Amino acid sequence: MKQTIDEIRRLRGCINDLISVQALPAMWTGQEPAQIVSTLLDVLIGMLRLDFAYARLKDPAGESPIEMLRLPQSRNLTASPQTIGHVLQPWLEDAPQKWPVLVRNPIGDGDVSIMPLRLGLRDKIGVIVAGSQRADFPGETERLLLSVAANQAAIGLQEARLLSEQKRVAEELDQRVAERTSELLAANEQLEKEIAERMQAEQKLRRSEAYLAEAQRLTHTGSFARNVAAGKLTESSEQHSLTHSSDEHSRLYGFDPERGIPSSEEFRQRIHPEDRDGALEKFERAVAERTDVEVDFRTVLPDGTIKNLHAISHPVVNTAGDLVEYVGTVMDVTDRKQAEETLRRSEAYLAEAQRLTHTGSWALNVATGEPTHSSEEHLRLLGFDPEKDKPSEVEFRQRVHPDDRESVVETMDKAIGERTDFEADFRVLLPDGTIKYLHAIGHPVINAAGDLVEYMGTSWDVTERKRTEEALLKAQSELAHVTRVATLGEMTASISHEINQPLGAMVNNANACLRWLAASKLEEARQSAMLIAADGYRAGEIVARIRALARKAPPRKDWLDINKTIQEVITLTRSEVQGNHVSLKTRLGRNVPPILGDRIQLQQVLLNLIMNAIEAMRGVDEYLPRELWVDSEEVESTDVLIAVRDSGPGLDAETLDRLFETFYTTKPEGLGMGLPISRSIIEAHGGRLWATANASHTGAVFQFTLPISERAS
């Protein structure tokens, strides 16, 4: 009974154990194989009172196997799983021997019964070895329990392994997904960056294109690209079609840029007919030679506008060396052409004006002392060839007449030093010996900073004027002579009277002398002879004066006493004065300084004025006084003033106005030359001659001034 009760108890215990083992997989769910094996070994060692439980699990990844060992806790034994593994080695090989029933106890004395439990098909998962010193080991239930446990473990491990595999795969997948995700992220980022950059670049490009278009529009410059197939120049124009035409390029030809690129033929038609063939030929020749080309041509727009264009094209060759296209720019140079034309024309006008007026312009760099500009006429004036010569300042100065060179250079240098304008009259001596008279004026050019930059000026040929002036002077002098002689002619009667007076006196005295001698009155006779001599001298003097006036002498300047000159003229006019019952009075200033002048000319002026005054008073009633004053005085120590006043009828306004006009005369026999000539004589002396009404009397006053010269010591 006892046996039966024990057996029942044992069986019951066995059933409990079986249930426990059956329950194990539920516990193992989600656990690692090592944990599964570990709990299994713990369960087996406790359940079956084993001396050891050993497990060896193969690593599915092929790593070294995992070994585990459980020993009963009550016996305080220690051993490493490797020790057991080593003992069990011969049966754990790839080709294991048949498991024995007994093996030497690796952890104690004697032998132990062992039971290997294979996990999975052909130990795919691993093996568990249970060992016990009991001889009955393993009993029937123990075998059942162990095999159920092994099956359970195999299932658990299989699951765990699957699970772990799944987990690994999942993890791997996760990782790969993560990696891929991050890669994608990075790629995305890169892409975004690239997109941003591209957008930026595009924006930049757009902007620069806008700038370019604006620049093209503002500068009227278009760009184009022209597809050219090398060696097929004679083919259809489509071969040369434009692949690019900037908006402005299209506009230059009068096309609407919105409508796309017009055909080559359309472009061709817009070229001015006169320029069309020439321009295209030039371009095609360049294409054949693969050279850069510049073409100037005109376009005619539908509205008739004509534009001047300037095109520059440049060949583009690919890496293979084939000519691909021509790119280029076309610029609207209409304004420039017009400006050039205007400038050219105005320069031509200027050159023509300079040529006609014999006026040259020049500029001189003050710093270098060299000419920066010299007009063609300026070069011609100085005897240079405008086509060939580019003379230096020294060469210019060498053309100045040696006699004038020093003073011209001095004048210029002084003006440059003082930054003042200058004027110079000088002669130039050309290599062929020609002498020209030039008049030059120059003035300083000062920049904003106040620095003297250059001198610019003009020079003109005054040779002709000089000659004219000389001829005029000569003519005037001849005319003056003629009028002088004419005046003398008018005065013939009075002059003969003037000479007759001393002659008559001489005759009288000679006769008287003879009578005194006859009466032996010697003293009286002597007196008479002395009178004769005095009268003879006087006659001689008068003749000399008349001869001097009638002489045709060139003007000469001498120091002379104007009062003496006045007296001499009065002597000449005396009989005219008396014959007309004129009372002549002089008020000659004392110590009037000598003046530099031509005696004969000044005498002529005085003679003229006095004769005019007498003439004017001829019509005055007899009972009215006929008075003539000749005055001289020094005025402000700069001039001598000579005045001739008469008491005649005076001058009316019209006469006053026209008095000095040539050929204006109030006298029936007058030439109308006297006053103009007198005025020119006085002005040639640096003085002034004018007429006024006589303030205190009736009559007229003619006055003239003569400058007091510094007497050269």
Place this chain on the structure above:
Amino acid sequence: MSETETTVFVVDDDVAMRRSLENLIRSVGLRVEAFASAQEFLSSKREDVPGCLVLDVRLPGLSGLDLQKRLAEVDIEIPIIFITGHGDIPMTVQAMKAGAVEFLAKPFRDQDLLDAIQQALERDSKAREQRAEVEVLRSRFELLTPREREVMPLLVAGLLNKQIAIELGSSETTVKIHKHHVMEKMRASSLAELVTIAARIGSPTPKS
């Protein structure tokens, strides 16, 4: 006439000419007074001596011809010899009409001037004599009563006594007495002589 009294006046503005004229005239023993202008001559205090005037035509201020006219105006009778540098015919005619003795152009022969002076001086002395006679006749005329001065021109005019009486509203007898006194006072021996005297003294002609 004595030589000291007789004077030749010279007016010429030209000093040489004036001096030579003085010299020449003095050399023939005549007294000379020279002036530079007409004004100077007119304003000088001259003795009323016989003489003549040698006058230049052209003078400053008053000319020679002007002076001749002026002298005539103030009844200065002096024979004038004109001298001129350039005399023309109209001027000469004018001068001669006005009583010039001679008109000489310079230079003249000395004898021509001296002859002219001589002639002028003679003319002056003759004129002076005549002037003296007239003075005597005038002084006689001054002695006549007013009535006699009325009667005289009528007598000279050849009226009969009867006619004169009617003219004056008087009687024939009274006229006869007046006539007698006039003839006596004027020392006229005949009516013809009275007529000559009347002409010389330039007595007034009867009112018509």
